[in-house]
Amino acid sequence: MEKLTITIKTIFGVEEVLKEELNELGFDEVSVLNRAVQLQGTWADVYFLNLNLRCAMSVLVEVKKFKIRDEQDLYKQCMKIDWTSYFSIDKTFAVRGAIQSKLFSHTQFPFLLVKDAIVDTFRDKTGERPNVNIKTPQVVFDLYIKENQATISLNTSGAPLFQRGYRTEIGQAPLNEVAAAALIRMSGWDRKSTFMDPFCGSGTLLIEAALLASGIPSNIDREHYAFKNFKGFDADLWAGIQSAAPRTCKGFDFEILGSDIDSDMMLMAKRNLRGLPIGRFVSVSTAAFQEVKKSTDNGTLICNPPYGERMGEEIEEMYAELGDWFKNELKGWNCYVLSSNEEGFKSIGLKPSRKIKMYNGDLECSFREYRIFDGFRKEFVKNEKENN
Numbered sequence: 001m002e003k004l005t006i007t008i009k010t011i012f013g014v015e016e017v018l019k020e021e022l023n024e025l026g027f028d029e030v031s032v033l034n035r036a037v038q039l040q041g042t043w044a045d046v047y048f049l050n051l052n053l054r055c056a057m058s059v060l061v062e063v064k065k066f067k068i069r070d071e072q073d074l075y076k077q078c079m080k081i082d083w084t085s086y087f088s089i090d091k092t093f094a095v096r097g098a099i100q101s102k103l104f105s106h107t108q109f110p111f112l113l114v115k116d117a118i119v120d121t122f123r124d125k126t127g128e129r130p131n132v133n134i135k136t137p138q139v140v141f142d143l144y145i146k147e148n149q150a151t152i153s154l155n156t157s158g159a160p161l162f163q164r165g166y167r168t169e170i171g172q173a174p175l176n177e178v179a180a181a182a183l184i185r186m187s188g189w190d191r192k193s194t195f196m197d198p199f200c201g202s203g204t205l206l207i208e209a210a211l212l213a214s215g216i217p218s219n220i221d222r223e224h225y226a227f228k229n230f231k232g233f234d235a236d237l238w239a240g241i242q243s244a245a246p247r248t249c250k251g252f253d254f255e256i257l258g259s260d261i262d263s264d265m266m267l268m269a270k271r272n273l274r275g276l277p278i279g280r281f282v283s284v285s286t287a288a289f290q291e292v293k294k295s296t297d298n299g300t301l302i303c304n305p306p307y308g309e310r311m312g313e314e315i316e317e318m319y320a321e322l323g324d325w326f327k328n329e330l331k332g333w334n335c336y337v338l339s340s341n342e343e344g345f346k347s348i349g350l351k352p353s354r355k356i357k358m359y360n361g362d363l364e365c366s367f368r369e370y371r372i373f374d375g376f377r378k379e380f381v382k383n384e385k386e387n388n
């Protein structure tokens with residue numbers, strides 16, 4: 001069977017954990033690119049990856065790769081592609097992607113050239129043209145140009161894969177689901193010990209953690225995938241891949257806990273959880289983080305506290321209290337904070353053991369690890385050794 005070149009796009013900094021996720025799913029030969037990874041595979045793999053990947057934004061299948069000399073050359077090369085073999089006239093389409101090239105004076109122009117080539121090919125072959133739909137296209141093509149190298153791909157996902165289909169309620173400053181899944185992987189959480197988010201908002205980190213631990217794909221409820229609109233879509237193959245995915249959860253023998261000071265947020269989190277098979281195994285409550293008591297000696301805490309950008313609290317004071325709370329209440333825990341507020345991080349007053357650059361949307365953030373040393377235990381072990 002002919003192998004497809006599959007490029008999986010993600011967000012900045014997530015490439016390595018996406019590779020790790022692919023290895024876990026049984027894909028061993030994965031190369032890491034900038035904001036993407038690449039592998040060879042089949043259409044069955046393409047369907048499977050769209051459904052099962054948590055740290056990916058979109059899954060692309062390469063159509064053609066070529067060198068271009070100038071702007072018009074892009075159009076000419078694109079006229080050599082038989083676009084009618086990829087989709088039918090009744091489907092709307094869009095061309096998206098990224099351009100890093102001095103050959104084009106206007107960054108939108110290459111997309112227009114490819115769109116023209118698609119429309120002209122249809123007109124020449126059928127006398128009719130398909131319609132463009134920028135916002136909600138049924139079929140999406142990806143154009144990537146780096147200097148004089150152009151790559152055209154089918155974007156088999158369409159809308160980005162962080163649109164899971166499970167979130168009915170969106171909080172004030174929600175974390176993108178792909179970023180949430182990536183943070184959980186970066187933390188190295190073992191999926192069998194307590195997980196906590198004391199700033200849980202609408203519950204993104206809790207939901208992604210519970211879905212990961214249950215093995216249920218994060219996209220289990222998503223219906224839209226652009227691959228369904230391409231010619232040659234194999235509905236039986238897709239149905240088989242969907243029905244092979246786990247959908248139910250019998251519960252966990254550890255806790256997944258969330259809290260937030262805002263009771264409206266808590267309602268949102270509850271509504272989001274209600275529709276999911278893991279929903280009743282995640283406990284949420286309205287509380288300020290300072291009031292939260294740990295229920296186990298160790299665990300993983302990941303949080304995305306207010307950054308001060310949109311919400312205007314007394315931010316530094318809050319981060320200082322957060323640091324104190326980690327030290328006093330969470331001995332033995334691994335705590336992780338995502339924030340864009342450097343002064344806030346300084347106010348935490350603890351030395352991070354890891355700092356990872358991340359983006360939350362367009363906002364540059366840092367994801368920091370604080371291993372909260374359990375002084376008593378270490379002292380105890382030391383004394384034990386000295387006494388023996």
Ligand SMILES: C[S@@+](CC[C@H](N)C(=O)[O-])C[C@H]1O[C@@H](n2cnc3c(N)ncnc32)[C@H](O)[C@@H]1O
Nearest residue numbers: 173174175199200201202204261262288289306
């Ligand atoms: C950036 S949002 C978190 C968004 C969340 N990760 C999501 O995906 O929806 C920060 C949250 O912290 C909550 N918050 C602010 N101060 C708090 C405090 N002292 N204790 C607990 N939660 C607090 C806010 O209500 C808000 O929901």
